[in-house]
Amino acid sequence: MAKQLPEEEPPSVMMALAPVSTSITVINVATPIATHQAPISKVQSLDKRRSAKFRVSKSVRQFLSQFYPEASVADWNDWRWQNRNRVRTLEELERIITLSADERAAIERHQGALPVGITPYYASLIDSQNTSQGLRRTVIPVLDEYETTAGENDDPLGEDSHSPVPGLVHRYPDRVLLLVTNFCSVYCRYCTRARMVGSAGERSVKKSDIEASFDYIREHKEIRDVLISGGDPLSLDDEKLEYVLSTLRAIPHVEFIRIGSKQPIVQPMRITPALTRMLKRFHPLWMSLHFTHPDELTPEVIDACGRLADAGIPLGSQTVLLKGVNDNVETMTKLMHGLLKARVKPYYLYQCDPISGSAHFRTPVSKGVEIIRAMRGFTTGYAIPTFVVDAPNGGGKIPISPDYVVGYENEELLLKSYDGDTYRYPDGGLRLGSYSGEPS
Numbered sequence: 001m002a003k004q005l006p007e008e009e010p011p012s013v014m015m016a017l018a019p020v021s022t023s024i025t026v027i028n029v030a031t032p033i034a035t036h037q038a039p040i041s042k043v044q045s046l047d048k049r050r051s052a053k054f055r056v057s058k059s060v061r062q063f064l065s066q067f068y069p070e071a072s073v074a075d076w077n078d079w080r081w082q083n084r085n086r087v088r089t090l091e092e093l094e095r096i097i098t099l100s101a102d103e104r105a106a107i108e109r110h111q112g113a114l115p116v117g118i119t120p121y122y123a124s125l126i127d128s129q130n131t132s133q134g135l136r137r138t139v140i141p142v143l144d145e146y147e148t149t150a151g152e153n154d155d156p157l158g159e160d161s162h163s164p165v166p167g168l169v170h171r172y173p174d175r176v177l178l179l180v181t182n183f184c185s186v187y188c189r190y191c192t193r194a195r196m197v198g199s200a201g202e203r204s205v206k207k208s209d210i211e212a213s214f215d216y217i218r219e220h221k222e223i224r225d226v227l228i229s230g231g232d233p234l235s236l237d238d239e240k241l242e243y244v245l246s247t248l249r250a251i252p253h254v255e256f257i258r259i260g261s262k263q264p265i266v267q268p269m270r271i272t273p274a275l276t277r278m279l280k281r282f283h284p285l286w287m288s289l290h291f292t293h294p295d296e297l298t299p300e301v302i303d304a305c306g307r308l309a310d311a312g313i314p315l316g317s318q319t320v321l322l323k324g325v326n327d328n329v330e331t332m333t334k335l336m337h338g339l340l341k342a343r344v345k346p347y348y349l350y351q352c353d354p355i356s357g358s359a360h361f362r363t364p365v366s367k368g369v370e371i372i373r374a375m376r377g378f379t380t381g382y383a384i385p386t387f388v389v390d391a392p393n394g395g396g397k398i399p400i401s402p403d404y405v406v407g408y409e410n411e412e413l414l415l416k417s418y419d420g421d422t423y424r425y426p427d428g429g430l431r432l433g434s435y436s437g438e439p440s
């Protein structure tokens with residue numbers, strides 16, 4: 001019998017949709033986007049016709065006909081179909097992937113939050129035979145997840161202790177993190193919010209919590225920036241997301257809204273014309289996309305990023321440094337170059353947070369510095385993310401950079417260039433290192 005893994009239900013994804021013809025899929029949706037608001041039912045059917053034209057790679061087509069022979073290309077390009085058909089049980093996984101004994105035992109042992117959840121689209125990118133493939137390691141559990149090592153805990157960033165209202169984290173003076181759902185269509189095994197994502201029951205985000213968060217933001221006039229996260233906010237249907245965005249936009253002191261999401265990467269068909277048409281009404285709206293590996297930069301994902309960028313949304317990437325997945329210069333450079341081509345600015349490279357059971361993913365901090373040093377100067381500056389450690393217990397992001405300062409000789413600052421030569425800069429003012437840390 002299939003072992004059903006518990007989680008919060010996807011928000012409003014069970015909407016019945018009539019089948020659409022299996023048209024040959026071609027390049028990106030180029031139809032101009034109307035600015036007026038059509039009735040919901042018309043928007044959805046129009047949206048479905050357009051999403052049927054999203055590009056589908058040859059390898060994905062083969063996967064579709066092999067594992068979902070009853071589904072059409074239009075089904076595949078319907079994000080609700082992707083949610084309804086997520087791979088969640090041992091039986092579903094074993095239909096697609098040859099599991100190792102370790103992976104199988106880890107899945108059988110799982111209880112509670114951070115269940116297995118993989119969209120059929122993302123499953124099509126997984127190497128069915130190679131247990132060390134980067135993408136596979138990020139979404140298929142192994143027994144190491146159950147080993148908690150020194151310094152790890154379930155809430156390493158101290159989010160719960162900086163939460164004045166359930167679902168709202170107020171850690172920095174002028175900005176807050178608003179958690180609008182616990183649902184993700186794919187669950188990453190190293191998730192910082194592993195304690196809560198995919199959980200049912202008391203950890204689920206309630207409407208009353210979101211309303212209380214809105215009240216808190218209204219009352220705190222120092223909050224000028226709201227990061228909407230979760231779970232994955234783009235897993236909400238358009239109407240719910242629009243409600244969140246319009247409520248925030250109606251608060252006069254909220255200047256800047258950001259959405260953090262992996263949805264364009266694990267479910268690129270979620271980026272529909274109706275969604276981008278709605279999002280562009282709430283500018284300035286920025287988006288941080290959670291990329292992990294260059295294998296994620298498929299034609300479908302590049303198209304999805306293009307649709308967001310065409311809607312005027314500045315895109316940044318957030319990548320977690322993961323042992324055996326992306327912890328080498330070649331992979332990281334390939335990812336960052338690919339992101340620039342996809343119109344996404346590499347933003348942060350995170351040291352993996354010490355969540356319980358994450359030791360098998362964590363590298364030494366020096367590995368991140370080594371990668372940044374090997375990229376800085378050797379490639380485009382725009383391709384270099386800021387490497388940060390998110391300090392345990394709510395200390396915030398602390399940037400860590402390679403040190404290019406050699407020291408002083410008289411009034412000259414000695415600097416090492418990216419390729420190892422030493423240069424002198426006339427610097428007669430306050431010396432580096434003598435700065436007190438207090439604003440002057």
Ligand code: SF4
Pocket residue numbers: 183184186187188190191192193194197230231232261262290
């Ligand atoms: S998409 Fe983000 S919130 Fe969801 S499981 Fe992955 S890291 Fe966690």
